[in-house]
Every structure is written in C-alpha cells, then in structure tokens.
Amino acid sequence: MNPIVAAVTERIIERSRQTRADYLARMEQARRNKPHRTELSCGNLAHGFAACGGEDKNRLKMMQRANIGIISAYNDMLSAHQPLERFPALIKEAASGMGCTAQFAGGVPAMCDGVTQGQPGMELSLFSRDTIAMATAVGLSHNMFDAVLCLGVCDKIVPGLLIGALSFGHLPVIFVPAGPMTTGLSNSEKSRIRQLYAEGKVDRDALLQCESDSYHGPGTCTFYGTANSNQLLMEAMGVHLPGTSFVNPNTPLRDALTKAAAEQACRITELGPDYRPLCRVIDEKAIVNGIVALLATGGSTNHTMHIIAIARAAGVIVNWDDFSDLSDAVPLLTRIYPNGTADVNHFHAAGGMALLFNQLLSAKVLHEDVLTVAGQGLAQYTSEPFLDGEKLIWREGATQSLDSSVISSVGEPFAANGGLRLLKGNLGRGVIKVSAVKPEHRIVEAPALVLHDQDDLEPLFKSGDLDRDCVVVVRFQGPSAIGMPELHKLTPFLGTLQDRGFKVALVTDGRMSGASGKVPAAIHVTPEAYNGGMLARVRNGDLIRVNAETGELELLVNESELAKREPAISDVSHNHHGMGRELFAGMRRLVSGAEQGACSLFVDNPGQSI
Incomplete structure (x- = not known):
C-alpha cells in the first residue's frame, strides 16, 4: 500500500x-x-x-x-x-x-x-x-x-x-x-450563459432555455x-x-x-x-x-x-x-x-x-x-x-484511457494530489476544493466584505461596489443557524469579478457542494458564526488570507484587537419558519459541527446512535 x-x-x-x-x-x-x-x-x-x-x-x-x-x-x-x-x-x-x-x-x-x-x-x-x-x-x-x-x-x-x-x-x-x-447542452456553455445572465447580457428566457437544454x-x-x-x-x-x-x-x-x-x-x-x-x-x-x-x-x-x-x-x-x-x-x-x-x-x-x-x-x-x-x-x-x-x-474493463483529456493515468495525472485541502487558522477549520481553481487564483489576501445573506451580493455587484479585490464572507449559514444551505447564487457574480482581473475568494460556514467552481471558496468553516466562531468577529475591511497552497485561513487582525470585539449577532429567526422549516427546530439544536458530519443522529460518543 x-x-x-x-x-x-x-x-x-x-x-x-x-x-x-x-x-x-x-x-x-x-x-x-x-x-x-x-x-x-x-x-x-x-x-x-x-x-x-x-x-x-x-x-x-x-x-x-x-x-x-x-x-x-x-x-x-x-x-x-x-x-x-x-x-x-x-x-x-x-x-x-x-x-x-x-x-x-x-x-x-x-x-x-x-x-x-x-x-x-x-x-x-x-x-x-x-x-x-x-x-x-x-x-x-x-x-x-x-x-x-x-x-x-x-x-x-x-x-x-x-x-x-x-x-x-x-x-x-x-x-x-x-x-x-x-448528454444535453454542454456544461461549459451552460456556465457561460449563467454568467452572461448575471451580467445582464441575456434575458430570463435565454437562461431558462439553457437550463432546459441541460436538464432535459x-x-x-x-x-x-x-x-x-x-x-x-x-x-x-x-x-x-x-x-x-x-x-x-x-x-x-x-x-x-x-x-x-x-x-x-x-x-x-x-x-x-x-x-x-x-x-x-x-x-x-x-x-x-x-x-x-x-x-x-x-x-x-x-x-x-x-x-x-x-x-x-x-x-x-x-x-x-x-x-x-x-x-x-x-x-x-x-x-x-x-x-x-x-x-x-x-x-x-x-x-x-x-x-x-x-x-x-x-x-x-x-x-x-x-x-x-x-x-x-x-x-x-x-x-x-x-x-x-x-x-x-x-x-x-479498459486498462488505458479512451480519452486522455477526461481520464488520465497515475503516470501522468492532471495533478499530483486530489485537489481537496484542509484550511485552518484563527478563522477556524474549513475545506477548499482546488481541482477547478487555476493555480494563479489559489492565494488571495484582500479586505473582507461581510454578508449575512447570499441575496445581498447581487445588488452590490450590479452597483459596481464589488469591482475590487475582496474576500466575501457569508456567515450565519451553518447547520445550527439555518441548516447550511448551498450558496450557488454567489458563483456567477464572483466568477465574473475574477474574470475582470480582481482577486476574489469566498469564506463561509455554508456549503457550495459538488458544483464548486473556479473561484477559491473556503467552505464548511467551523465553528460556525452562530455558535461563536471567529467568523462572527470579522468586520468589513479586515484583511483575510485564503491560501490553498499552504492551507492558511487567517484573519489578519492582531489578537488584542480581536479580544476586544464583541461577536456579531444575526437574527435568523425568519429562517426558522415557513416552507416547513419550523418542523426542523430539533435538528438545528442537535446538529453537530461540519467536521463531525453536520449530523443530528448521534450522541456525544461518536459512532453511537441515539
């Protein structure tokens, strides 16, 4: 072995x-x-x-x-x-x-x-x-x-x-x-049209046709x-x-x-x-x-x-x-x-x-x-x-690839490692998927832009306020807060900013899942903000370093300053009702952290079912 x-x-x-x-x-x-x-x-x-x-x-x-x-x-x-x-x-x-x-x-x-x-x-x-x-x-x-x-x-x-x-x-x-x-519409074409829609260059009908041709x-x-x-x-x-x-x-x-x-x-x-x-x-x-x-x-x-x-x-x-x-x-x-x-x-x-x-x-x-x-x-x-x-x-089965652009060999891999990295630092622990992120985008050190809702990004993008280097922090998205939704509405906007030449990264206690794409995203950050994690102490303008090469996830603020800060509080009660969400209050109270599986089915002794 x-x-x-x-x-x-x-x-x-x-x-x-x-x-x-x-x-x-x-x-x-x-x-x-x-x-x-x-x-x-x-x-x-x-x-x-x-x-x-x-x-x-x-x-x-x-x-x-x-x-x-x-x-x-x-x-x-x-x-x-x-x-x-x-x-x-x-x-x-x-x-x-x-x-x-x-x-x-x-x-x-x-x-x-x-x-x-x-x-x-x-x-x-x-x-x-x-x-x-x-x-x-x-x-x-x-x-x-x-x-x-x-x-x-x-x-x-x-x-x-x-x-x-x-x-x-x-x-x-x-x-x-x-x-x-x-196979329907190619994934690259789907991604291109989604980004054009985010920029306002194609209308909803074009977007719906694209999605229908993809999922057909x-x-x-x-x-x-x-x-x-x-x-x-x-x-x-x-x-x-x-x-x-x-x-x-x-x-x-x-x-x-x-x-x-x-x-x-x-x-x-x-x-x-x-x-x-x-x-x-x-x-x-x-x-x-x-x-x-x-x-x-x-x-x-x-x-x-x-x-x-x-x-x-x-x-x-x-x-x-x-x-x-x-x-x-x-x-x-x-x-x-x-x-x-x-x-x-x-x-x-x-x-x-x-x-x-x-x-x-x-x-x-x-x-x-x-x-x-x-x-x-x-x-x-x-x-x-x-x-x-x-x-x-x-x-x-085949012993050699029938299309080396899709499946390579251990002798000539696309990368020497698996492309999934652990990030850790004073912001906590998270994961980043770098297999889709180009090497030149894997290290970002930029001022924080703090959001409590993924829907808040679009108006900032459309106003031009995001035309700069930034690390977008979307917090109070964790399992205990609101059930850890995926945040893919962010992807087209952040991808466009990266294409415009800005250094951009995402840090969140939410999820991005298997469709995580070309923008470096430190996700599943734990402890989550709702449970007192350091994400709750980040302020707009704070420098953050996301380094997928070395595994750093650092808030570049001195410890004495951080000690003085009160953690931010977000009222997420409106996320706890409607569309059946009120029925899952017990799971939100019992759920473990992301690194423990974000699971509500186990007691403190790992491996023992309730």
Whole structure:
C-alpha cells in the first residue's frame, strides 16, 4: 500500500477501535441464522403479507427463503429518481426467479437541490439526509426482511439511505442506481450563459432555455456534483455491483443490472453460505477507499460531511485531517465538469469506473482486500457489465484511457494530489476544493466584505461596489443557524469579478457542494458564526488570507484587537419558519459541527446512535 494511505487507515482503525467493536457487537446480536420474519407472531406476519399474491404469501409462510426489502426514493419530479418507478416490478420478478420474495418496505423523501437552490426549501436540504436515514429505519423496522435494496441517487438521499441501512447492518444491502441522463447542452456553455445572465447580457428566457437544454430528460444531472459523486462512492465502497454507476436509465443494460442486484441480494443473506452483511462491507478500509476515489476524481465537497456521518453510523471515526492527508497521496485522474468540460457520460465512455479502479489499484492507493456485495476483493471492480444477447456478463474493463483529456493515468495525472485541502487558522477549520481553481487564483489576501445573506451580493455587484479585490464572507449559514444551505447564487457574480482581473475568494460556514467552481471558496468553516466562531468577529475591511497552497485561513487582525470585539449577532429567526422549516427546530439544536458530519443522529460518543 501507499505508505500515507496505509498510515491514515491504521490511525482510523485505532481511533475507532472501541466504537467499531461496539457497533459490530450490536450487529452480531441482531443476526438470526433464519428468516427474520420467524420472530413475528402469527398476527404480525399476517399483517406483513396480507396484500401479497398467493405464491408470495406461500413462500413467506414457508420460512425457508429470503424476503428482500425495497427502500426507494422514487418520485417523478426528480429526473434522477423518475426511472426508479419501474424498478420494484423488475426486482420482484428477479427475486421470484430465485425462489424468493421482495416487498416494497417504504419510501423516503427525495428533494432536489436544483429546484430548491436559493429558495427557503434549501434550508431543509442537509437535514433531509437525517430524515431519510430515519425513514429508512422505519421501513426496515418491521423485521420482515433478510436483505435490502436501496434505490436512490441524489445529493442527501444516498448518504441518508446508507446511514439508515447501517443501523440494520446485519443485513446484506445493495444500492441500485438509476444512471445519468443522456448528454444535453454542454456544461461549459451552460456556465457561460449563467454568467452572461448575471451580467445582464441575456434575458430570463435565454437562461431558462439553457437550463432546459441541460436538464432535459430522465436520469441524474450529468455534471460531477454530489449526485454522481454518490454513485462513485457506492461503487468504491463495494455496495454497488461492478460498473453499474453510470449506465443510462431505461436501457436493456440498466434493467438487467437492476435484476442482477435483486438476484445477488438473494444469494448473500445469512440463509446461505455466502453471507455478506453491510456491517462487514462498510469498514475502515471501505471508508478510505471511498475517500480516495472521491479525491482522485475531484468529487463533491459535500462528502467531507457525508462520509464522516456514514462512517460514524458504522462506528468509524473520520476527520478532515484524514481527507487532507489522503489528498496528498492521491493523484487527480479525471477532468469532469466543473473540473473540466466533460460530463459523466464522457467519463463512462472514456473507460469509466473500471479504468479508474484499475489505475488506483495499480498505484496502491486503494485497499483491494475488502468485502463487497459482489464478492471478496476490489479487483473485480475493474470489470464492466455488458449484454451478450440477453445474458448479463462482466468483462475486463479498459486498462488505458479512451480519452486522455477526461481520464488520465497515475503516470501522468492532471495533478499530483486530489485537489481537496484542509484550511485552518484563527478563522477556524474549513475545506477548499482546488481541482477547478487555476493555480494563479489559489492565494488571495484582500479586505473582507461581510454578508449575512447570499441575496445581498447581487445588488452590490450590479452597483459596481464589488469591482475590487475582496474576500466575501457569508456567515450565519451553518447547520445550527439555518441548516447550511448551498450558496450557488454567489458563483456567477464572483466568477465574473475574477474574470475582470480582481482577486476574489469566498469564506463561509455554508456549503457550495459538488458544483464548486473556479473561484477559491473556503467552505464548511467551523465553528460556525452562530455558535461563536471567529467568523462572527470579522468586520468589513479586515484583511483575510485564503491560501490553498499552504492551507492558511487567517484573519489578519492582531489578537488584542480581536479580544476586544464583541461577536456579531444575526437574527435568523425568519429562517426558522415557513416552507416547513419550523418542523426542523430539533435538528438545528442537535446538529453537530461540519467536521463531525453536520449530523443530528448521534450522541456525544461518536459512532453511537441515539
């Protein structure tokens, strides 16, 4: 193994020794070595299969074969989740063919950050992850199931499903993706038109047409944001079947992969000889593999929180130092928008996940000796699925890039490191994604411009007051304050200022997510301003240094002056009502800091669920 990856893995194992042991003990206690529905009384069981057809009802009564629980995030508003409507029927057909049964155990909410971006609903987005985790647990709490298939794709949905499923880690769990939509308007052209709209050079009709041409059909948005980072992570951590992440929806191959996931779930329950529970698949090495794959592809910064929360659900303790140190060891191998012009369909065509795993395994930065839902060892994930007539088979994937502008090699990477950096200093700790930021823009030292609302930037931009070097500080955006919304309304304005030759950076306790682009952005800053972080003491005109090369995040004001300052107070009560926000008051009170996963589901002892 690469010595840095090995050292980080070992310290995670040591740090997690007690919490991981406690988690595994709970999962072992939940095992039954027989169908779990045998625990139910006759009345319980009768309720559980009352609506089933005759054949399924008989199989469930016989107590000999597995019953697969389906947890789905289907709705037909989200393009990424609309294809999931057809999946339960495919799964039930495949399970029946294996002599087993499958039941739709429950649905979970699935909101779209693309719809709520810049709207009040975005303040529920991060908390929707924890809500999804709880909804997953509710669906599985009937104790009818011997394995689980999780159907979900987008931003908070996959992490929420996995966090919830890990509470049932004694069961095998396979994630079943829907795939990306086909390529529409190029991401670079979309970005260009958005910026022209911000400058007032095109009208709303032109902008709407651009967006419609980009997001045009069923499937995941094709840029490499959190949704597609989710798919990569699930495959890297071994809970997808190999090569399933980026096959387009509503195709024969996608349907065959969905059926194959159901068949595999039937094979790996504790009722047979090849038991592969989720608690053994998601371990310290799998978590490191997920981080490495994320870094090698310049993936979503949201996962600096989601992976931490997922790991804690499995009794594994991870922090931002682990991300930062791994980033130093992992080469950047892809250029996918916003880190390039290609989309995920181009990535898939250039060799995709099989080629990526091949390169990372050859560089010895991935742990090969892991258990996956497909079997023992990650090497099988260098294969890719295809249809031979109507038969689904896997063949060895590409070993060399089919488009070196999209996927490079470990011998000639796009960058020597993963492009995700830890920033720290007297302003706190935060993360910055530099894979899309040109080297000449990675160091900014400029006066602060302090805002408490992202909507306050546009009038300043239009008035010309922003035509200068500045570090825009947007505070009171953290999880405890208003739920940590994404702040993408800032991007076109800041990008335009940078194009005009000004030195510009963003510092915030909010989020920018997987679409973080060309402007240096110190995000997820913790402690957040609402909880007394140093961000609350910044004043307009203070010099701030954001140095992505050295990892500095400094307020250049002497300590004696800072000691005299009273922290600013922002009345965020108006953000706590309307659009359902009042229902999430408990989560705002319980939520941990960003580096602890921004999670409301754990008590102070990490890894222990409430």
